Amino acid sequence: MLFDRVSVPVAVCDVYGAVLLANPAMAAECGTTPGRLRGEDVLELFRPQEATQVERIAEALRLRHRSRYQVSVCWRAPSGAERFGELTADPVSDTAGETPSLLVMLRVEGEREHSPAEPVPVTPVEARVLALLAGGATTAHAARETGLTVDGVNYHLRRLSARWGAGNRTELVARAYALGILATGVWPPAAAPPVPPSAAPA
Template sequence: MVFDRVSVPVAVCDVYGAVQVANPAMAAECGTTPGRLRGRDVLELFRPQEATQVERIAEALRLRHRSRYQVSVRWQAPDGAQRYGELTADPVSDTVEDTPALLVMLRVLAEREAHEQRPPQVAPIEARILALLASGTTTAQAARETDLTVDGVNYHLRRLSSRWNAANRTELVARAYTLGVLAPGVWPPTPASWEGSE
């Protein structure tokens, strides 16, 4: 009963991601009722921004690692708006030997309209560094490409990590895509159109 009163969208899924129970806030994000979410695949409801995030989580769960996992996702809200956010999955079970269920929480970050504007506090050089990072360049290569020193690149990455509360560079890149700083579906990665003059 307490589960239903939680305002944060929450669901309990089996280890494969099938929803076992969801609260009304989670169902509202999908435009349905909690009972209709039962058995649905959470990653079909909320599409991952990066398939590699899901593959790493699946492998970790197979190895019985019990960490918190985050996946950047997007989905269509009931009003038709494209929304962006993060799913956080925590493995939970009564004993270490039991196959865990996943406690899944959704954090809504923004809708598409917000992504069409310039994200606050992202300088063109920071967007360029993020694009280089997303393409797999090293810090030294990014420094050469941007005419900065290695320390200069690291300075910008530390500032962005602090601003976005990103634990590592992979999460930093994921957030850059989620926030609309990097253009989706483009290779090599490039800053979104508002950064085109860089």
């Protein structure tokens, strides 16, 4: 099959980002086989650098705009290195009225060696959501406090859960404390202050 022989990482996804079909090159970037990628969320496999990019694309797809969409992403390679690059998604369908699938191509732009001393990357919004959850906030309350929608809060929680392998919200909060994202010994819970570069371990 020609799709399998293409050297560029390629996948076909539904409009929600679930992988329907992936070639070996795409699977290799995730350290797995094409069959195991089926049903996975492409934006959890390859983390967007900016959530606003994803929101704009989702709105455009909802309005059935047919354009090429590009998202800057990063992901953990099988070697442990942090890679970064760009996902390009093209809506494809047999007829104009049909709900399109997305032909997704990955362009690898480079990688950074993994360092155990490197701080765990979370955005200020993600840290705020985690602090609110640690204090017992519901998803709706967290949405009001951060100015996000409920779907927006759930999007960030899904990303964090996939990144850290957390099975539920309790485990997600526990990981946030263990990784130093949330400050210890304070109430209400709050994000830990960022470590200045000069104070980071060598």
